[in-house]
Amino acid sequence: MCRAAVFQLDVTYRAVGASPPQLASSRAVPREETPRDPWEELDFGFPAGAWRALARLRPAGVRRSRIWRSPLRGPWLTSMLGAVLLVTLPLVTITGLLSYIAYGPQFGQAFPREVGWLRLPAFDWPTSPAWLYVLNQGTHVILGLVLIPVVLAKLWSVVPKLFEWPPARSPAKILERLALLLLVGGVLFEIVTGVLNIQYDYVFGFSFYTAHYFGAWVFIAGFVVHVALKIPHMLAALRSRSLRSELRTTRAETRPEPLDETGLVAAAPAAPTMSRRGALGLVGAGSLLLGVLSIGQVVGGPARRAALLLPRGRSYGSGPNDFQVNRTAEAAGIDPADTGExxxxxxxxxxxxxxxxxxxxxxxxxxxxxxxxxxxxGWATTQRWSGVRLRELAVLAGVPEPSWARVSSIETVGAFRAATLQANQVLDPDALLALRVNDVDLAMDHGYPARAIVPALPGVHNTKWVRDIEFGSD
Amino acid sequence: MRVLFRWFSRAYGAGPHQLLLVLGAFALTAYVVVLLGPDSGLTRMVVWFLAAVVLHDLLLFPVYAGADRLLRAGARRGRTVVGWINHVRMPVLGSALLLLVFLPGIIRQGEFTYYAATGQTQQPFLGRWLLLTAGMFALSASWYLVRVVRSRYLDVGRDVN
Known part of the structure; x- marks a missing residue:
């Protein structure tokens, strides 16, 4: 209908002997003819003949203009998503590495133990503020979850590059694509292993800690290369359009970005079914959905119930011992006879x-x-614990200034049946050998007859069913 | 020197700094693999690493892109005054995202470790996911209705096709 109207207008002009004005719509590219594509005209590196021959071997059906039709893809959209990830992924990475340090690598109790030169600088993990580890792991896990839609959208925005032909035009491009494999593989591997771990699904059959730690280093390698090479392009692309005006642009007014040598923009874009702000909003809504459905397991209280699909959104009841259990007495193989009189x-x-x-x-x-x-x-539960201060037990043992303490459990099988505490963790006035919680005795699942509880210590190091504590000053 | 630099960049396809960066990344990756050498899980880790990429690029992406293409074809044929396509896309994407992320609980995978860690079962998750999905569709449908009513009586929100 619209096209017919333009045609009629054109006829009217010609009928009165005038040339029609150049309307924006009449300059629209006809479907049959593909416009000049700067990406197709990029130079070839050494050996140029071979690359050119490869380009001619294009498999049938791999024509950019036919496959990729979204009018939203382009360097600006990719760069917006990239900018979000540039700021947030380092936060996820750093909190992950900090968690490794919080486990106490100096005592050989951070996993994996053998990390060669990838050893992180060890320092005494602080005990204050008490919520430090809640914050660290809450950021690591919840931000990691929230970024899943952004990562998927970023991959969607650059997917034409994956299938472009020729796949490379120079030796540099081959190496860059291999480095991209480290980045994309790294980020997906970290997401998959992390998401499975928080749901206790160990279908992958290798050590989660080892895989997640070394996977992070591969991701870091790919990330550093990608950021270093793409930052100038990202900044230029971000300057090419104003975010504010994009946020005011409706679907009907949405136009493709100009065709350029990035190969991201569709050569023959279809009519938009969504505006750019709509696409960004969709990604944001996905992130918000995951955020709302997971933050409750960190903040606890009534918000916990909002974590509808996660293990730690579940309630145990309303009694003084009805809070999150990590490893039941049954699973730890605790014989009730060992915890009696x-x-x-x-x-x-x-x-x-x-x-x-x-x-x-x-x-x-x-x-x-x-x-x-x-x-x-990435879950937490705050309770009121009471018991004997660890530092008073150290005095009783005749080591008032211990440099470490090793707390061991009755448990004989688990990987976390004992943990070594740093000096500051023993001496903190709130570090306890807890006997009671919320004014009642600890339940079996929470470590009866006694458990360690130390501010800002990773949960599994708060040893349950304590059997002995060794204080050392060497 | 400058001539050499230019010759290199032309033949190689990028400046020498790019080569240094990528070689550094490969060296670090190779070092990780060497460190993992004695680990019995190395092969599985490499398989999962590559499978993550392959499954995303050659399965997940084609599936959702193909589904969207069908949806767009349907939208072109069943064109209405107020476009409905995004009212389908949003709940479908929301539901699929939740399924993707929370799959273990929904299909009850890892029941044993789940029970050992929490003392509970994964029984409620499938039902909750279905309810969330139903809720998202209902929300999207009511929003669509509001748009239809507004376009009919107030003549706003009408799609310009």
């Missing part, structure tokens, strides 16, 4: 060994602290 806490030090019954421990000065347990999987 005969249970004794053993304190070891160079001065010898001491034993205390639970009643004796309850007779010592009790300290109460409200502390979160925060797991590497």
């Amino acid at each position: 005969d249970w004794r806490l053993v304190l070891r030090s160079p001065n010898g060994t001491m034993r205390f019954s639970r009643r004796e421990l309850l007779g010592m000065p009790q300290h109460t602290a409200t502390l979160p347990i925060a797991c590497v999987e």
Whole structure:
């Protein structure tokens, strides 16, 4: 209809002997004829003959103009998504590496243990603020989840590059594409392993810690190369359009970006079914959806229920011991007979060994602290714990200034049946051997008869079902 | 020197800094593989690494792009005064995203480790995902209705085709 109207207008002009004005719509490119495509005219590197021959071997059907029709793809949209990832992915990476340090690599208890030169600078993980590890892991996991739609959209925006022909025009391009494999493979591998881990699905059959740590280094390699090579292009593309005016542009007013040598813009774009702001909004809505459905497992309280599809959005009830369990007593193989009247806490030090019954421990000065347990999987639960200060137990053991303490469990099978604490973690006034929680005895699943609870310590290092504590000053 | 530089860049296809960067990245990756050499899971890790790329590029992308192409064809044929295509896209994408991310719970994969860690089962997740999906479709449909009513009585929000 629209085209017919233009045609009629044209006829009218000619009928009165005037030449028709150049309307924007009449300059629209006819479908049959593909406009000049700067990407097709890029130079070939060495050996040019071979690359040119390769270009001629184009498989049937691989014609850019036919396959890629979205009018939204282009360097500006790609750069917007890229800019978001440029700021946020380093945050996810750094919090991940910090978590490795929080596990205490100096005691050989960060996984993987053997990391060669990829050893991170070790420092004493602080105990204050107590919510430090909640924040670190909340950022790592929730931001990682929220970025999934952005990563997928970014990949969508550049997918024509994957199928372009020839796949390379120079040796440089081949190497760059291989480096891209590290980036894309790295980010997807980290997302997949991370997402499976927070849902306790170990279908991949290798060590999560090892894979996630080394996968991160491969991702970092690809990311650094990509950022270094693309930052000038990203900045130029971002300057090519104004975000504010894009946010005001409706679907009907949406025009493709100008055809350029990036190969991202469709040579023969279809009519838009969505505006650029609509596309960005869609990605944002996806991120928001994942954010709303996961943040509750970090902040806890009534918000926890919003984490509808995650393990840590579930309720255990409303009693004093009804909070998130990480590893049940049953799974840890705890024999109730070992936790009964005969249970004794053993304190070891160079001065010898001491034993205390639970009643004796309850007779010592009790300290109460409200502390979160925060797991590497990005969930937390804050409770009111009470028990004996670890530093008072150190004094009892005759080591008032310990440089470390090793807390071991009755458990004999798990990877986290013992943990070594740094000096600051033993001496913190809120670091406890907890006997009670929320004014009642600990439940079996929470580590009865006694468990460690230390501010800002990764959850699994708050050893449950404690059997002995060894204090050292070497 | 400058001539050499230009000759290199022309033949290689980029400046020497690009070569240094990519070689650095490959060296780091090779070092990771060497470190992982003794790990029995190395082969599986490499397979998962490559499978992640292949499954995204050659399965997930073609599937959703193909589905969208069908949807667009349908939208062209069943054109209405108020366009409906994005009212289908949004709940479908939302539901698919949740399925993709929360698949283990929804299909009850890893039941044993899940139970060991939490003392609970994955029983509620499939139902919750279905309800969320239904909710997103309902929300999108009501929004569509609002747009239709507004376009009929107020003559706004009409798509310009």
